[in-house]
Amino acid sequence: MSGNVLEKFRLDGKTAIVTGASRGLGRAIAVAFAEAGADVAVAARTEAAIAETAEAVRSLGRRALAVACDVHSSASVASMVEGVVSEFGKVDILMNNAGGGDMRPLVDTDESEWMRIIDLNLNSTYRLCRAVGPHMIARRYGRIINMSSTYGLVGVKNVVPYCAAKGAIIQFTRALALEWAEHNISVNALAPGYFYTERTSRVFDDPTLGAKFTASIPAGRVGQNDELAPLVVYLASDASPYMTGSVIVIDGGITAA
Ligand SMILES: NC(=O)c1ccc[n+]([C@@H]2O[C@H](COP(=O)([O-])OP(=O)(O)OC[C@H]3O[C@@H](n4cnc5c(N)ncnc54)[C@H](OP(=O)(O)O)[C@@H]3O)[C@@H](O)[C@H]2O)c1
Numbered sequence: 001m002s003g004n005v006l007e008k009f010r011l012d013g014k015t016a017i018v019t020g021a022s023r024g025l026g027r028a029i030a031v032a033f034a035e036a037g038a039d040v041a042v043a044a045r046t047e048a049a050i051a052e053t054a055e056a057v058r059s060l061g062r063r064a065l066a067v068a069c070d071v072h073s074s075a076s077v078a079s080m081v082e083g084v085v086s087e088f089g090k091v092d093i094l095m096n097n098a099g100g101g102d103m104r105p106l107v108d109t110d111e112s113e114w115m116r117i118i119d120l121n122l123n124s125t126y127r128l129c130r131a132v133g134p135h136m137i138a139r140r141y142g143r144i145i146n147m148s149s150t151y152g153l154v155g156v157k158n159v160v161p162y163c164a165a166k167g168a169i170i171q172f173t174r175a176l177a178l179e180w181a182e183h184n185i186s187v188n189a190l191a192p193g194y195f196y197t198e199r200t201s202r203v204f205d206d207p208t209l210g211a212k213f214t215a216s217i218p219a220g221r222v223g224q225n226d227e228l229a230p231l232v233v234y235l236a237s238d239a240s241p242y243m244t245g246s247v248i249v250i251d252g253g254i255t256a257a
Pocket residue numbers: 019020021022023024025026043044045046047049069070071072097098099100101120147148149150191192193194195196197198199200
């Protein structure tokens with residue numbers, strides 16, 4: 001590659017799917033993809049919220065598709081991917097962002113909760129990759145980014161199912177990266193520390209809890225969504241053609257300690 005280095009980060013002409021794009025990090029990533037030039041399919045369960053994210057994408061001059069999708073369901077995922085291919089003609093980028101977990105001691109969980117968290121984070125990543133894989137392989141192009149967490153790298157008390165699921169996403173990413181490297185499809189994982197979203201606001205807006213969590217961050221503050229988005233654009237773009245099977249930590253120094 002040659003030319004202006006910043007041009008390599010452009011996503012003009014690319015199409016992306018972002019799951020969990022109704023709010024939080026997913027919404028910020030969808031908007032960042034659009035700012036970089038991509039058309040974006042915005043997938044989550046809450047129709048009014050995905051319509052709003054889609055409108056934010058359109059206001060940047062890009063095409064947007066709001067698709068109601070429950071990542072717990074293979075049928076819902078398959079139909080969403082088919083709809084995106086039919087509307088946009090292709091899928092270049094898949095951001096597997098939908099996910100989450102609860103804080104609860106393991107002895108207070110039941111098996112259905114364990115299954116739900118593993119399914120929401122890990123099985124959904126499988127479902128999305130399985131659905132876009134044949135299409136990307138046929139086109140010999142793909143950029144897949146799986147949302148793990150620093151909780152997938154280090155153990156944290158009272159979050160065992162979430163830690164297990166996010167850790168498994170890292171191994172899923174590495175193994176699939178090997179399998180699909182020959183098809184020119186990169187598969188990388190992101191491991192963010194604490195970012196301020198609707199989900200984490202419950203912690204960071206609470207004076208006692210917020211102070212406790214902030215004290216654990218060497219940077220001395222929670223991350224903001226627009227501090228994650230440029231890294232995702234990098235992984236989604238042709239600025240990173242040699243990057244696959246990697247786990248990128250962005251955590252204000254937490255795991256350096
Ligand atoms: N925020 C952090 O500090 C942090 C740190 C590390 C990793 N992460 C990871 O980053 C991702 C986003 O986190 P966030 O803080 O932005 O979370 P959030 O604010 O709770 O947003 C979660 C998103 O996932 C969607 N979602 C949830 N269940 C879904 C389902 N069954 N099907 C489809 N979409 C679903 C939600 O939309 P609907 O409810 O409308 O479906 C929403 O758009 C998660 O994977 C999380 O584990 C976050």
